[in-house]
Amino acid sequence: MAAPALHELGGRAKAAAGAVAAATGATKDAALLAAADALEADTARVLAANDDDVARARASGAGATQLDRLGLTPARVTAMADGLRHVAALADPVGAVVAGGVRPNGLRVAQVRVPLGVVGIIYENRPNVTSDAAGLCLKAGNAAMLRGSASALASNQAVVACLRQGLAKAGLPEDAVVLVEDTSHEAAVSFMQLEGIVDCLVPRGGPSLLASVREHATVPTVIDGDGNCHVYVDGAADLDMAVSILVNAKMQRPGVCNAAESLLVHETVAPAFFALARPALAGVTVVGDDRAQALWPGMGTATEEDFATEFLDLKLSVAVVSSLEAAVAHIARFGSGHSEAIVTDDVHAADRFVRAVDAAAVVVNASTRFVDGGELGLGAEIGISTQKLHARGPMGLEALTCVKWVLRGEGHVR
Amino acid sequence: MAAPALHELGGRAKAAAGAVAAATGATKDAALLAAADALEADTARVLAANDDDVARARASGAGATQLDRLGLTPARVTAMADGLRHVAALADPVGAVVAGGVRPNGLRVAQVRVPLGVVGIIYENRPNVTSDAAGLCLKAGNAAMLRGSASALASNQAVVACLRQGLAKAGLPEDAVVLVEDTSHEAAVSFMQLEGIVDCLVPRGGPSLLASVREHATVPTVIDGDGNCHVYVDGAADLDMAVSILVNAKMQRPGVCNAAESLLVHETVAPAFFALARPALAGVTVVGDDRAQALWPGMGTATEEDFATEFLDLKLSVAVVSSLEAAVAHIARFGSGHSEAIVTDDVHAADRFVRAVDAAAVVVNASTRFVDGGELGLGAEIGISTQKLHARGPMGLEALTCVKWVLRGEGHVR
Numbered sequence: 144m145a146a147p148a149l150h151e152l153g154g155r156a157k158a159a160a161g162a163v164a165a166a167t168g169a170t171k172d173a174a175l176l177a178a179a180d181a182l183e184a185d186t187a188r189v190l191a192a193n194d195d196d197v198a199r200a201r202a203s204g205a206g207a208t209q210l211d212r213l214g215l216t217p218a219r220v221t222a223m224a225d226g227l228r229h230v231a232a233l234a235d236p237v238g239a240v241v242a243g244g245v246r247p248n249g250l251r252v253a254q255v256r257v258p259l260g261v262v263g264i265i266y267e268n269r270p271n272v273t274s275d276a277a278g279l280c281l282k283a284g285n286a287a288m289l290r291g292s293a294s295a296l297a298s299n300q301a302v303v304a305c306l307r308q309g310l311a312k313a314g315l316p317e318d319a320v321v322l323v324e325d326t327s328h329e330a331a332v333s334f335m336q337l338e339g340i341v342d343c344l345v346p347r348g349g350p351s352l353l354a355s356v357r358e359h360a361t362v363p364t365v366i367d368g369d370g371n372c373h374v375y376v377d378g379a380a381d382l383d384m385a386v387s388i389l390v391n392a393k394m395q396r397p398g399v400c401n402a403a404e405s406l407l408v409h410e411t412v413a414p415a416f417f418a419l420a421r422p423a424l425a426g427v428t429v430v431g432d433d434r435a436q437a438l439w440p441g442m443g444t445a446t447e448e449d450f451a452t453e454f455l456d457l458k459l460s461v462a463v464v465s466s467l468e469a470a471v472a473h474i475a476r477f478g479s480g481h482s483e484a485i486v487t488d489d490v491h492a493a494d495r496f497v498r499a500v501d502a503a504a505v506v507v508n509a510s511t512r513f514v515d516g517g518e519l520g521l522g523a524e525i526g527i528s529t530q531k532l533h534a535r536g537p538m539g540l541e542a543l544t545c546v547k548w549v550l551r552g553e554g555h556v557r
Numbered sequence: 558m559a560a561p562a563l564h565e566l567g568g569r570a571k572a573a574a575g576a577v578a579a580a581t582g583a584t585k586d587a588a589l590l591a592a593a594d595a596l597e598a599d600t601a602r603v604l605a606a607n608d609d610d611v612a613r614a615r616a617s618g619a620g621a622t623q624l625d626r627l628g629l630t631p632a633r634v635t636a637m638a639d640g641l642r643h644v645a646a647l648a649d650p651v652g653a654v655v656a657g658g659v660r661p662n663g664l665r666v667a668q669v670r671v672p673l674g675v676v677g678i679i680y681e682n683r684p685n686v687t688s689d690a691a692g693l694c695l696k697a698g699n700a701a702m703l704r705g706s707a708s709a710l711a712s713n714q715a716v717v718a719c720l721r722q723g724l725a726k727a728g729l730p731e732d733a734v735v736l737v738e739d740t741s742h743e744a745a746v747s748f749m750q751l752e753g754i755v756d757c758l759v760p761r762g763g764p765s766l767l768a769s770v771r772e773h774a775t776v777p778t779v780i781d782g783d784g785n786c787h788v789y790v791d792g793a794a795d796l797d798m799a800v801s802i803l804v805n806a807k808m809q810r811p812g813v814c815n816a817a818e819s820l821l822v823h824e825t826v827a828p829a830f831f832a833l834a835r836p837a838l839a840g841v842t843v844v845g846d847d848r849a850q851a852l853w854p855g856m857g858t859a860t861e862e863d864f865a866t867e868f869l870d871l872k873l874s875v876a877v878v879s880s881l882e883a884a885v886a887h888i889a890r891f892g893s894g895h896s897e898a899i900v901t902d903d904v905h906a907a908d909r910f911v912r913a914v915d916a917a918a919v920v921v922n923a924s925t926r927f928v929d930g931g932e933l934g935l936g937a938e939i940g941i942s943t944q945k946l947h948a949r950g951p952m953g954l955e956a957l958t959c960v961k962w963v964l965r966g967e968g969h970v971r
Contacts, residue, residue, distance in 0.1 A: 165912055244934065250923060252933050259945055260915065342945055361771075363946045384968040391970035497963055498579055501674065509664060509966025518971075519666050519962065520658065531673055531756055531959040532777045533946040545945040548933065549911055552923025554798040556805035557932075 149333050152321050153340035156261045159316035160286035164258040168235035170313050175231035178309025179224035185305050186220045192301035200294045212268045223274040230278040233522040236540040237284045251551045256544045258284030260342035265290045267348040270298035277306050277320045279525050283543035286319045290334050293326035335360040347526055365534055367526030369453045370400035370481035372511045375470040376416055377487035378409035385486040386419045391510040398455045401482050401514045405460045407470045413463045414438055431461035450477045467492055471499045480529045482514040503536035563747050566735050567754035570675045573730035574700035578672040582649035584727050589645035592723025593638035599719050600634045606715035614708050626682045637688045644692040647936040650954040651698045665965040670958045672698030674756035679704045681762040684712035691720050691734045693939050697957035700733045704748050707740035749774040761940055779948055781940030783867045784814035784895035786925045789884040790830055791901035792823035799900040800833045805924040812869050815896050815928045819874045821884045827877045828852055845875035864891045881906055885913045894943045896928040917950035
């Protein structure tokens with residue numbers, strides 16, 4: 144897609160955004176429910192399109208993981224439809240009065256939550272992101288401009304067709320959900336630079352996508368960043384609890400951003416903790432610094448790059464530290480500002496860690512895996528932000544909105 | 558200043574940020590009050606430094622406006638000190654619990670307001686910005702890295718010395734306020750790219766500064782943008798009220814961003830309104846479209862560029878529109894997303910305008926001049942954001958903070 148075509152597509156989304164922004168919650172929910180019904184009714188067509196994508200991916204040598212991420216089943220299509228129904232059931236964030244009152248001069252002021260406008264989503268592989276992301280954008284009163292990967296193009300087209308059916312059924316403009324069908328790198332870069340059209344771009348993908356967004360994007364972005372998450376076992380930790388938390392954080396779902404990648408252990412408990420942790424981490428490749436290696440026979444050597452790496456796999460880096468402050472310094476150096484956990488029975492240690500660690504989420508005596516929109520009560524999430532501005536941590540519907548001040552006077556002048 | 562020196566300076570601010578972030582409100586307030594006292598005690602030294610700046614500026618041919626912006630007087634120094642005392646009296650934004658509760662599994666979660674870290678401010682000319690901005694950063698628990706203009710360097714150095722005295726007196730690190738003394742363009746660009754050091758950059762200045770930030774900045778920014786603000790006089794307006802609001806919005810302080818730059822008038826009231834407005838706007842240069850010119854003898858011609866320009870002067874562009882929707886479309890095309898006003902007695906027109914105009918602030922029957930942190934009850938403002946993400950409209954202390962999730966469990970795993 145040449146840039147003019149992309150602008151034209153974006154212009155259609157922008158033109159549609161006003162109607163979605165002004166729509167009542169009931170109308171938006173009707174569109175979401177109709178889209179869910181359309182997805183289920185068209186399951187055969189969606190699966191046929193997905194079959195084409197999978198066949199192309201297999202022919203081009205895609206691995207099992209990639210094929211699994213790409214592939215849809217009737218159950219997965221139902222899950223997508225149910226996801227839209229779940230979003231429909233959430234409270235509408237639009238119109239909430241965030242702050243306000245009457246000023247001493249009688250001027251009535253209110254800060255009101257409003258949609259962003261056009262939200263761009265750029266993502267990889269999984270076709271379910273198409274309906275998940277579009278559903279959240281729509282619920283928050285935005286038009287969604289979606290750019291998935293080349294490998295999932297046919298699937299995404301089929302899913303978007305269902306979403307647009309739902310919009311039309313509810314009397315909303317179909318262009319409130321548009322798909323960028325040119326999946327070239329050039330089109331992706333142009334998409335990141337659609338100033339005046341895209342009000343917020345949310346990239347969802349791996350390090351190379353994020354690097355490209357950081358390099359090229361000129362539109363405002365909220366980055367769903369990587370998670371190099373640590374579990375710090377304090378000198379005052381309950382070691383059985385620490386093992387249970389570490390195993391959960393590392394092994395329950397190693398491929399997600401809130402999984403633990405690195406273990407820090409206070410020197411006073413390192414021998415005893417390692418004796419418990421070693422059998423519990425069977426199947427996990429463990430690499431460590433000198434002090435950890437000395438206490439854990441057979442442990443590989445961790446390079447600085449290992450400590451900086453989000454493995455997203457059954458691999459763990461380990462360091463022994465001399466103090467809580469050393470753990471905090473290690474996290475400041477290698478962490479990605481996502482989720483950092485401490486296990487301790489010492490209330491003062493917990494408080495110091497919570498205060499000193501600069502991350503989207505700090506976890507005391509629980510698994511990092513709880514840093515998730517659903518677990519935190521946000522209802523659903525569009526991603527987990529590791530930036531500080533606008534949204535930090537799991538992003539729910541509010542992250543897809545902004546605010547507007549409304550001032551009402553009776554001829555007030557200064 | 559070569560980039561390494563800038564990094565070193567930033568590193569010192571970053572090292573100091575932790576202490577300010579952890580300081581109690583009482584300690585931060587003590588620093589602000591001590592800095593205010595130091596400013597007053599050192600008034601003679603601050604004025605002498607300022608005399609040097611003014612002499613240099615005059616020698617290099619600066620105009621009266623620029624000299625007035627640059628010049629300090631004993632009263633202005635007192636006003637700077639009082640500004641710091643005012644900020645000390647505001648509520649501390651840090652530590653506020655924004656959201657939270659107990660999840661069904663017993664996990665206790667809270668979203669807590671925390672400082673950003675190092676806030677960079679890049680600004681022009683006025684030395685009072687040095688203390689105003691640093692005071693707000695400090696109150697919000699941040700270290701401030703300040704980069705003023707070359708013309709105000711000696712003044713800024715003297716003011717920063719007082720601020721650092723205040724920090725030291727309160728037992729806080731002096732490097733919580735640092736001044737970039739290299740005022741070259743290259744240093745400014747390096748400053749905008751201090752990734753890993755500057756957590757948020759707030760530029761305060763004219764169009765060329767903002768353009769440079771948009772082009773060069775790689776650190777997160779909140780832009781204190783320009784205000785091409787409109788007053789729309791609806792067909793159902795009280796015309797006397799409309800004149801009073803227009804005159805206030807245009808003339809009370811034409812050089813500020815919330816002053817009106819453009820007048821839109823519904824065709825049905827244009828002849829009557831112009832008859833009232835013309836004498837009231839005596840001294841204002843008025844340019845308009847064909848329809849406006851036909852009704853206002855002697856009105857100049859407004860080009861498209863005029864309609865897009867923030868004059869910041871006693872100049873006004875005027876257009877006659879056929880409907881409220883045409884006014885909204887004009888604002889969407891030419892507005893800068895700052896503050897837009899409607900004057901009307903029709904409640905439906907007011908609601909339509911509030912909903913349809915996409916701006917930081919929408920004003921009904923009042924002057925755009927009320928879009929100001931103080932007037933809205935924010936206590937003080939670091940600027941007025943015209944972006945949608947993070948902060949929109951007048952930015953108070955909250956805009957200088959972010960949030961952190963804190964999760965507390967008892968061995969919780971998923």
